[in-house]
Amino acid sequence: MASLENTNGVMKALLVTAALFVVLAGVKTATNILVPFLLSTFIAIICNPLVTNAQKYKVPKGIAVLLVILMFVIIVLSLAGLVGKSLTELSALMPVYRAQLTVQLAWVIEKLASYNIILSSELITEYVDPAAAMGLAADMLSGLGNVMANLFLIIITVVFMLSEASSMPKKLHLAFDDPQMRMRQIDRFLSSVNNYLAIKTLVSIATGACVSIMLWAFGLDFPLLWGVLAFLLNYIPNIGSIIAAVPAMSLAVLQLGAPEAGFIGLGYLVINTVMGNAVEPRFLGRGLGLSTLVVFLSLIFWGWLLGTVGMLLSVPLTMIIKIALETSKEGRWLAVMLSGENLSEYSSEEMVEKTKTV
Numbered sequence: 001m002a003s004l005e006n007t008n009g010v011m012k013a014l015l016v017t018a019a020l021f022v023v024l025a026g027v028k029t030a031t032n033i034l035v036p037f038l039l040s041t042f043i044a045i046i047c048n049p050l051v052t053n054a055q056k057y058k059v060p061k062g063i064a065v066l067l068v069i070l071m072f073v074i075i076v077l078s079l080a081g082l083v084g085k086s087l088t089e090l091s092a093l094m095p096v097y098r099a100q101l102t103v104q105l106a107w108v109i110e111k112l113a114s115y116n117i118i119l120s121s122e123l124i125t126e127y128v129d130p131a132a133a134m135g136l137a138a139d140m141l142s143g144l145g146n147v148m149a150n151l152f153l154i155i156i157t158v159v160f161m162l163s164e165a166s167s168m169p170k171k172l173h174l175a176f177d178d179p180q181m182r183m184r185q186i187d188r189f190l191s192s193v194n195n196y197l198a199i200k201t202l203v204s205i206a207t208g209a210c211v212s213i214m215l216w217a218f219g220l221d222f223p224l225l226w227g228v229l230a231f232l233l234n235y236i237p238n239i240g241s242i243i244a245a246v247p248a249m250s251l252a253v254l255q256l257g258a259p260e261a262g263f264i265g266l267g268y269l270v271i272n273t274v275m276g277n278a279v280e281p282r283f284l285g286r287g288l289g290l291s292t293l294v295v296f297l298s299l300i301f302w303g304w305l306l307g308t309v310g311m312l313l314s315v316p317l318t319m320i321i322k323i324a325l326e327t328s329k330e331g332r333w334l335a336v337m338l339s340g341e342n343l344s345e346y347s348s349e350e351m352v353e354k355t356k357t358v
Contacts, residue, residue, distance in 0.1 A: 015027070024305065027305060027306075028305060031306055031307065034081070034306065035306055035307065035309045036150045036153055036157070036309075037157065038306070038309065038313060038317075039154055039309060039313075040154045040157035040158050040161060041073065041161065042197060042313065042316065043154065043158050043160055044157075044158045044161035044165065045193060045194055045197045045198075046198060046201050047068045047069075047072060047158065047162060048162060048165050048194065049198050049328050050064075050068045051064045051065055051068050051162055051165070054067065054068070055337065061163070061166075062163075065159060065162045065163060068162070069158065069159055069162075070154060072155075072158075073151075073155065076151070079228060082224050083224070083228055086222045086224060086225040087225065089221075089222070090221075090222060090225070091157055093221070094203075095257075097251070097254050098304055100254045100255070104253075104254070121341055123346045146260030155291065157258040163234055176243055189226075193319075193320055193323060196316070196319055196323075197316060199280070199283045200234075200235060200280075200316070201233065203275055203279060203280045203283075204232075204234035204235060205231060205274050206275065206279070207230055207231060207232045207234045207241075207271060207272065208227040208228060208231030208232075208234070209227065210275075211223075211226060211227045211230040211244070211248075211268070211271060212224055212226070212230075214264070214267045214268075214271070215227070215248060215264065216265070218252070218260060218264055218267075220248065220251060220252055220255060220256065220264070221251060221255060222251075225242070226247065226251075229244050229247065229248075230244040230245075232244075232312050233312070234272075234275070234296065234310075234340045235312060235313065235314075235315055235316060236299060236311075236314060236315050239295060239296060239299070240315075241268065241272035241276070244268075245264075245265060245268040248264060248268075249261050249265050249268075252264045290315065290319065290322065290338055290339065291337075291338060291339060292320060294318065294338050295314075295315060295318075298314045298315060298317070298318040299311055299314045299315075301314070302314035302318070321338075322335050322338045322339070323335075325338070
């Protein structure tokens with residue numbers, strides 16, 4: 001009997017694994033369709049609170065949706081124009097930055113030679129190339145721009161999503177056999193996703209603005225470009241701020257010098273420490289945190305599955321999966337495994353559940 005149960009357990013695990021691989025293969029194949037849809041979904045979730053607040057002031061829903069979409073389009077087109085111009089200028093100036101790198105490396109090689117350490121400039125350039133870091137950031141932003149080429153399709157999808165956003169919770173309630181039992185779980189899931197994305201977006205905007213102002217004050221080239229990069233990568237906690245700082249600091253080394261680059265790195269550290277450890281936890285709470293290892297692995301996984309957009313949305317996507325797992329008893333253990341070091345929220349909820357059971 002025990003062996004039969006073990007066999008059934010193994011077969012069930014193999015079946016689930018096989019189904020998971022089939023789903024991932026389908027997602028990988030349908031990337032061109034899924035990526036614009038995912039972007040539309042996240043944009044709709046972010047914009048929905050604005051539509052809701054407008055309706056509180058007696059603004060008709062249709063007009064509220066059009067105003068929000070118009071504001072979104074103006075912001076996106078303005079940023080796209082400025083970032084595109086910056087990327088073009090950055091590409092044109094790349095040979096100049098490489099020439100500056102060669103001059104600075106000559107001084108380093110001379111100093112090393114005085115200590116009997118002989119290195120060729122070609123070898124150092126191959127392994128230490130700040131221009132490569134700037135090029136990687138430019139490629140990432142260009143990849144996102146290629147996705148936004150479907151802007152018309154994304155806007156139309158967002159309009160329809162915002163139009164039906166108010167009825168979506170009711171539809172989800174009625175989709176289950178026992179709506180009353182699932183009502184609290186669905187409400188918690190939708191509320192958590194909305195709060196997380198809305199607050200994370202506001203914090204990311206503030207982070208990008210602070211970075212742009214700081215770099216402008218130092219006189220670094222393309223401060224808006226690096227601010228947009230900081231805004232996007234702020235969706236990736238812990239390591240996102242490090243990735244965003246590397247291109248700007250690399251450019252600072254070439255353009256301003258090592259001391260100024262060090263001060264810029266310190267500025268990045270201060271901004272992200274304040275935003276990540278003071279502002280964001282105040283509104284989000286630490287119960288929605290992810291393990292640093294999970295953040296890194298999710299960045300690799302979603303980047304492989306969905307490309308550049310998958311990397312930028314890796315943490316929000318993982319966060320949504322974690323919130324969904326928290327709402328079910330069967331998946332709660334996996335949500336705990338995805339969490340960071342602070343597990344007080346789970347402990348307190350379990351105590352409440354035990355108390356109710358008693």
